[in-house]
Amino acid sequence: MAGVTRVLIVDDDALVRSGLTMMLDGAPGIAVVGQAGDRDEVPAALDAHPADVVLMDIRMPRLNGILATHRTRARPNPPEVVVLTTFDTDENVLRALRAGASGFLLKDAPPVEIADAVRRVAAGDPILSPRITRRLMDRAAVEAGSYERARAAFAALSPREHEVALGVGRGLTNAEIAAELFLSVATVKAHITRILSKLDAGNRTQIALMAHDAGFC
Template sequence: MNAPLRVLLVDDDAMVRAGLSMMIDGARGITVVGRAVDGDEALSAVQDSNPHVVLMDLRMPRVDGITATRRLRRLPNPPEVIVLTTFDADEDILHALRAGASGFLLKDTPPEQIVAAILSVAAGDPILSPQITRRLMDRAAAQTDAHVTASAALAGLSTREHEVVLAVAQGRTNAEIAAELFMSVATVKAHLTHVFGKLGLNNRTQIAVLAREAGLV
């Protein structure tokens, strides 16, 4: 990019905004073209300054960073958004990425890496800090492992027991299961007893969780 790369800072902490501006303004062709104190101001600031990249805080008053990101990404020719935050809960990361963020960095990321991330997303390449990438990979692996384990456990059930498990996971009562599967309530209870024994479970909630992990519901 021959023209200066325009960056908008969105953070409710004035010291953070000042520090970021000092770190990145003028670095490798980057120009800070505006600042906003929350997600509510971010929309008008983007329209006024037309940035290529927005550095977006996550937790802010009035309008949070995820909501603001979602709104910005709906604009014609929207800027790329990098969430820059002290919060790294898995759900925050996933919500930000689903809202359209092109990057997710922690505020303790070294300045040169923040600059590199800005250049990367401006060029169309999403960026996550290494520790975030590892956590998402671990989460995905854990979900895969849970799915495999749950599927293997349910594979030992009979067809009828599978049907009862599915009905339990769908929130059916014993009477509803009996009517749906054309059996007596006593037979439903007997099947549940066998399921508990085979799976090493103690209650219906555990059955429902296992069924969800296996992808039955």
């Protein structure tokens, strides 16, 4: 399946799983390789059907998708995780992002948008809509001590790494950061690799969240 983005769909609603499967299987370059109806089914599903991206329902009967996201991202060579939400009712999206999710999608998003999001996340470009992400971050309660921890972590970055991290925090792509800072895309990628290590972050989304916690974005 070279060149094809493999997707695992996790949702307790069989109708939603079927709809997403039909939608994504018809999209170029995407194949749904498996489904799971509960967070406890995810490890076995991934063992049987390795995936590049997991679409994770944030609300499931026994426990929401936050723990499942954390466990999925803790696997060796983990797939990217995108949480599915209704936005207006879900207060746990920020917690899912902190658990390692690469972004989130609204369940009523147009099919083309969902397919594009899957491709972007698989390519390492998180789904960070500036408008919706800002609203989520602003309405979420900041964890105690997160400002101090984030400021201390950012102090370890070089000036250039700091600039790149702020670009990530603003939701810019590697190409956009490169153009803004007059760098090559390869150099931006190298900076991001070092930033991930210095901040002990699992992905770009967590860099963005730390930038927000530190008050830089």
